[in-house]
Amino acid sequence: MLSIEDLCVKIGDKEILKDIHLYIDSGETHVLFGPNGAGKSTLINTILGNPKYEIVSGSIYFKGKDITDMPMYERAKLGIGISYQSPPAIPGVKLKNLLEIITNRDWSEIEKMAEILNFKDFLEREVNVGFSGGEAKRSEILQIYAQNPDFIMFDEPDSGVDVENVELIGTIINELLDKNKMPSDRKKSGLIITHMGHILNFMDVDRAHVLYNGIVACSGHPEEILNNIIKHGYERCVECYQKKEH
Ligand code: ADP
Ligand code: MG
Secondary structure, eight states: OEEEEEEEEEETTEEEEEEEEEEEOTTOEEEEEOOTTSSHHHHHHHHHTOTTSEEEEEEEEETTEEOTTOOHHHHHHHTEEEEOSSOOOEEEEEHHHHHHHHOOSOHHHHHHHHHHTTOGGGTTSEETTTOOHHHHHHHHHHHHHHHOOSEEEEESTTTTOOHHHHHHHHHHHHHHTTTTSOGGGOOOEEEEEOSSOGGGGGOOOOEEEEEETTEEEEEEOHHHHHHHHHHHOHHHHHHHHHHHHO
C-alpha cells in the first residue's frame, strides 16, 4: 500500500526527517511512537503532500505509484486520508455540508455513524468552530468515515479525549481499518500516532516504529515496544539503535 524509501524532509532550513524507510502492506496498521517534536506529524504531512514540507531526497510510493511530487488533492483522490492532530476551524461551513461533499456513502450511514459517535447535534454546527479537543477528534473521525479512504493516518486521535471516549474512538478506528474482518479480507491500511498507548487496548496493530530526532530508531512488535518505552523511556530506544548501528 505504502512504501517510503530514503526520505529526508526539511521545513525552511531545518532538517526534520532523515533517511526514513517505511513499508505498510495492504490490510496492515502500524503505530508510530515518539516524543514531542520527533517529527511524527511532519512524516504524515509529508505523506499527505502538504507543500510546507520540502522533500530533500527519497521517494514515496502509494499503491505502486510514485507520489513523491504529486499534489495533495490527487493523493486524496488515490485514497489517502488523514485525521489531523489539530484540525482547523472552517467558519461558514456546516459540518453536514462538508460531509455531503466528501462522501459517496448514503446519508443514512453518515447519520448512523454520527449517532454512534454521539455527534448528531454537531452536524448543523460550523466545522470545528468552538469544538473542544475531544469534539474536534470525533468530527475528524466522522469525516474520515465519510471519505472512506484506503490508507488512513491518525495523528494522535486520543489526545484531549475523555477516558470514556477513548474506547469508542479506538473501536471505531479498528473497524475503519478492517480489523474486525478476517486477515485475508482486510483491504484498508493505517498509520496511527499515539503518545499514550491507551487507545491500543481497543485496537489491533501489526507493527510499531519509534521516531526519535527524525530517525526511525526502532521497529518491531507494538506491545513489546510500548512496554519498553513505559519502563525505560525513549532514551533506551536510541541506545539500542546506536548499538545496532555500530
Ligand atoms: P511531533 O509531531 O513528533 O511532535 P512535529 O513533526 O510536529 O513533531 O515537529 C518536528 C520538528 O519540526 C519540531 O522540532 C518542530 O518544532 C519543527 N517544526 C514544525 N513545524 C515547523 C515550522 N513551520 N518551522 C520550523 N520548524 C518546524
Ligand atoms: Mg505531532
